[in-house]
């Protein structure tokens with residue numbers, strides 16, 4: 001095999017590993033992000049709930065002050081009742097007081113109902129607070145784990161990347177440029193093995209004449225179908241990159 005191609009295969013091995021690790025790196029914090037989004041949603045819901053409770057409490061204070069006013073007015077009417085001498089007027093005042101007592105009872109019922117509603121909202125708030133604490137704990141635990149995993153993978157990427165310049169030295173700038181160009185456009189695979197006349201990257205057959213040229217190993221050729229740089233590992237047991245049968 002052309003010596004430069006051997007180095008290019010080694011480079012691709014290295015780059016594929018780096019690429020896979022970089023992709024893994026991006027996926028590591030996915031669960032953490034999901035939990036963080038859940039936390040933000042519960043916090044938002046809790047805020048809305050708090051606002052509702054505040055509104056209801058304002059309403060409650062309003063009703064309570066109305067009650068005080070009603071009480072006052074009833075007391076005043078009772079005082080006046082003592083001063084009334086006329087029987088008809090007295091009965092009219094009694095009816096008036098009874099009517100106001102009725103309205104006061106209604107107001108009291110209203111307040112009790114409102115307090116029950118506020119209590120339900122308080123329970124919801126407590127549940128939301130509990131959910132927030134649980135999520136915060138989960139996030140805290142997971143974050144440490146995620147950071148550790150990411151540090152490990154980052155270390156691996158750095159080690160592999162550090163090996164790259166040494167391989168690069170063995171490859172001409174032109175071939176390297178061709179390699180990078182194809183790699184970007186072909187999902188990270190720029191070089192493919194050809195076995196029995198078939199490109200193992202795109203699974204298409206080479207024209208017979210080109211396969212003959214490839215076996216002469218005199219120049220670096222490209223697959224006419226996928227444009228990847230191609231190599232032939234010889235007629236024996238293949239040991240190439242794209243081997244499907246090799247373990």
Ligand SMILES: [Zn+2]
Nearest residue numbers: 199202223226
């Ligand atoms: Zn191909």
